[in-house]
Amino acid sequence: MTTPIACICGSVALSIQLDSVTDQSKLQLCHCNDCRMVTGQLSSSYYLLQHEPPHLDGLQEYQQSNHVSCYFCKTCGAHVLARMQPGGQFLVASGLLAAKNIPSVQAVEHWQSSETGDGGLSTLLPGTESTVTGCRLHTSTSNESPNQESITPAEYTSTSQHLRARCLCGGVEFYITKPDASSLQASSPWPDLLVPYYTGSGANPDDIKWWLRDRGTKYIAGTCVCNSCRLSSGFPIQTWAFVPKSNIFNADGSPLTFTAGTLRRHRSSPGVYREFCSCCGATAFWHCDERPLLIDVSVGLLRANGVRAEDWLEWATNRISFAEMAVQHDLIHILEEGLKIHSKRN
Structure with missing residues (x-):
């Protein structure tokens, strides 16, 4: 068939x-x-x-x-x-x-x-x-x-203060710094990862800096199974880290620009943008007009000692973003159970 x-x-x-x-x-x-x-x-x-x-x-x-x-x-x-x-x-x-x-x-x-x-x-x-x-x-x-x-080349190895990121071809390279005072400048509604969009309660009138975790030393990360992420990447489970733009730098140390290297932009919906490597196809960023100072970074690019980068990221385990939109419900059920187990271990 x-x-x-x-x-x-x-x-x-x-x-x-x-x-x-x-x-x-x-x-x-x-x-x-x-x-x-x-x-x-x-x-x-x-x-x-x-x-x-x-x-x-x-x-x-x-x-x-x-x-x-x-x-x-x-x-x-x-x-x-x-x-x-x-x-x-x-x-x-x-x-x-x-x-x-x-x-x-x-x-x-x-x-x-x-x-x-x-x-x-x-x-x-x-x-x-x-x-x-x-x-x-x-x-x-x-x-x-x-x-x-x-194998990760020595020049792309992360340090305690810089978390390197690179796609396979090397056309997309950047690094992330630890949270600092500038990390508080961004503002954002609650993400579906923490407050389901369908509840209509995503407003953040108190301007809570929900992307900062572990007493402001880490960024939050999580999984997403929405249709847009699935059809933009080709894969059922997208992992994002939420990082202020002020903490992301091009490989040469200049502030992040979405035109650096081989980055190419696709507007997946009005006011919503995704960047990927135009040479090898790696998913890189998601950002939108509603919260321009907070960027979703595709975790698979990060060069940490462990790929979940838990020295830098705290993983949300209570919810999968847009789980209600998943097309492979059996796969997502396995993921939900795995997240619960991981939460109990930590």
């Missing part, structure tokens, strides 16, 4: 057919360095296709490794396809399928969570660990050495 898919901007629209032999009920998430940095997510997840896609119109190709090419929308940055070599098999990003066509998730399998330093998303999303070494998108099952190009 053919299934239509499309990114958020509609520039890429395809009819695809999922592989009929593969057990699609086990969602496989890859946490390897390359998959995180090329997507900006804490993991990538794909479904194998039965046939090659009918065309690649509107897609930008990026050679993720010697064995993997990824294809993302040139306009909005959504990751759409991946191609494995040798063999040439195509896969589709799991977040692009509509609710009526998406496979149920009965189990989650994590690949390469050992590269995260702290378990990454696998700690928040209970599942089994794959016994196969290497990237999920690499068809080889041999015990090969890690791709040395994916």
Whole structure:
């Protein structure tokens, strides 16, 4: 059965057919360095296709490794396809399928969570660990050495005061500083992560600086499963850190600009903007006219000792942003249970 898919901007629209032999009920998430940095997510997840896609119109190709090419929308940055070599098999990003066509998730399998330093998303999303070494998108099952190009270069290593961020190709580079007096200058309504939008109670008349945590030493971070994030990234779970613009700097030390390097902007709705790398497709930022001094930073770009960057971030565990909009309810239920478990451990 053919299934239509499309990114958020509609520039890429395809009819695809999922592989009929593969057990699609086990969602496989890859946490390897390359998959995180090329997507900006804490993991990538794909479904194998039965046939090659009918065309690649509107897609930008990026050679993720010697064995993997990824294809993302040139306009909005959504990751759409991946191609494995040798063999040439195509896969589709799991977040692009509509609710009526998406496979149920009965189990989650994590690949390469050992590269995260702290378990990454696998700690928040209970599942089994794959016994196969290497990237999920690499068809080889041999015990090969890690791709040395994916290891964090020394010049991008974070310090106690600077948290480095970089996409896989290096076209997007910036760093974050610890909260300071300038972090209080931003103002913002409550996010759906803390106060559900549907309650109509998102106003913040007391101007509470909700993005600052742990006595003002950390920023809040959380998960989002809204349709816009899903269709802008290509993946079902987006992770954001909420950071004042005054604490984000270009790689050269100048204040953050959304035109630096290979950043490209897409307006996903009126007054709402998303930036991604125009070379490799990594999700980078979300921001809006309503709160211009507070920026959502895609956590998969951060270069911390552990990918959840818990020396810098405090993770919200009581709610998933826009959980009511999720198309894979079974997956989100697993995530909700994992967040509860993580909260009790901490």
